[in-house]
Amino acid sequence: MNRNFQKDIDLGLSAKNKTLPSKYFYDEIGDALFVEIMNMPEYYLTNAEFDIFKNQNQELIKALKLEKNTFFELVELGAGDGTKTKQLLKTLNDQNYNFKYVPIDISENALNQLKKSITKELPTVQIHPKQGDYFNVLSGLQTSNHPIIVLFLGSNIGNLTDERANDFIQKLDYNLKKEDKVLLGVDLIKPKSVVLPAYNDAQGITKRFNLNLLTRINKELNANFDVNTFDHQPEYNEEEGVARSYLVSTKDQKVLVKGLDKTFTFQKGEKIHMETSRKYNDLILNGILAGSSLKIIDRLTDSQHLFADYILEKY
Structure with missing residues (x-):
């Protein structure tokens, strides 16, 4: 049990x-x-963030300040089925970026399915899945000399109260090095009808x-x-x-x-x-980041401005 x-x-x-x-x-x-x-028509969140990853992946790479001659670790918290992330992985792989992908998820089943699909669709991408609690896994990466890019997509942070989200950010901040970055996907405030x-x-x-x-x-x-x-x-x-x-x-x-x-x-x-x-806007997110060394350096939105991927950097 x-x-x-x-x-x-x-x-x-x-x-x-x-x-x-x-x-x-x-x-x-x-x-x-x-x-x-x-995949539901009503669930705009996935399509909106997918729009960013599919149509603005070069902008994401630029915002994350990734360099082809510098090895980095792309760590995804709550990776799920990786549908959006594969868009970025494919571009990085096609353009010969030097990296490994570390998906972290509480669900072993989800990780097994993800590894299978990545191995099949993107066989040259290094994938190292890790099952468990985000911060237990992240603490193991603290000794890494390589830049770490953390992906936390799908507005998963929105499942936390503001107080717990701030606590989450503090822990994330603690586990990252200076100049490490976070790509944080959040749902934007919008009308009830949507x-x-x-x-x-x-x-x-x-x-x-x-x-x-x-x-x-x-x-x-x-x-x-x-x-x-x-x-x-x-x-x-x-x-x-x-x-x-x-x-x-x-x-x-x-x-x-x-x-x-x-x-x-x-x-x-x-x-x-x-x-x-x-749901978030700049003011709310800056409140969540208060007390941490993570600062907003960029923000990309989908074509309908329903969703935003914020780029945070540790200073």
């Missing part, structure tokens, strides 16, 4: 305002569902993605969640610039989690907070 999973689920369901960590969405079923989400459908698609894929975590708890912690008694409820506050996803109990019920030796009570209408998705 995964002790961290056990502990985190216990803490989340025992809280006054129940919550479940979004990092546990990604088992084998969750990985497949998220690929479906990225944002909300991305988390509430017509096909119900996002709902299945969220409910799959209850199924995972049933399987791994021997629980008896009835997923049919929970609804998916996304919310977006345009003024605040934060989208939140909840599962809501449709009735009064009790759920036994044998792996925790506990029973949890849910009232009708009670929410489980599943995920936060913060």
Whole structure:
């Protein structure tokens, strides 16, 4: 049994305002569902960032100050299926840049699939996948004499509260050397009419993605969640610039989690907070970077200005 999973689920369901960590969405079923989400017409985030990687990869290379005669390590946090990153890898490879690609992900399944696809599509690219916690892996790279470029794409940082995002940036800063860089993908603040459908698609894929975590708890912690008694409820506050996803109990019920030796009570209408998705602008991001040595040196947006890839450098 995964002790961290056990502990985190216990803490989340025992809280006054129940919550479940979004990092546990990604088992084998969750990985497949998220690929479906990225291909949904409503989910603009993937297409918008893909637009940048496909059509502005030379601009990305210039903004990152990459040089062909200097070996560097391209480290991606939460690499997933690598669809966007492959656009950059191909260009770097075709233009004879000297580098290795180090994808880091909590999902071993995702890394295995990624390594297979990179080996097939870009066989001359050096790939060294590492499974585990971002910072445990990054700390192992601290002794590297080579420049490190960290990719943190897909607005994954938006899943953190501002306080936790600032903490994340401090840890990232600590694990990097002077002149190392970060390519940080963030979703920009925009109207509710654009944002909300991305988390509430017509096909119900996002709902299945969220409910799959209850199924995972049933399987791994021997629980008896009835997923049919929970609804998916996304919310977006345009003024605040934060989208939140909840599962809501449709009735009064009790759920036994044998792996925790506990029973949890849910009232009708009670929410489980599943995920936060913060939207950004320059002001908000500079607040997140406060106290770190990471500074914004460039910013690229897609053709519709929905999404931005910020280039940060450690000073």
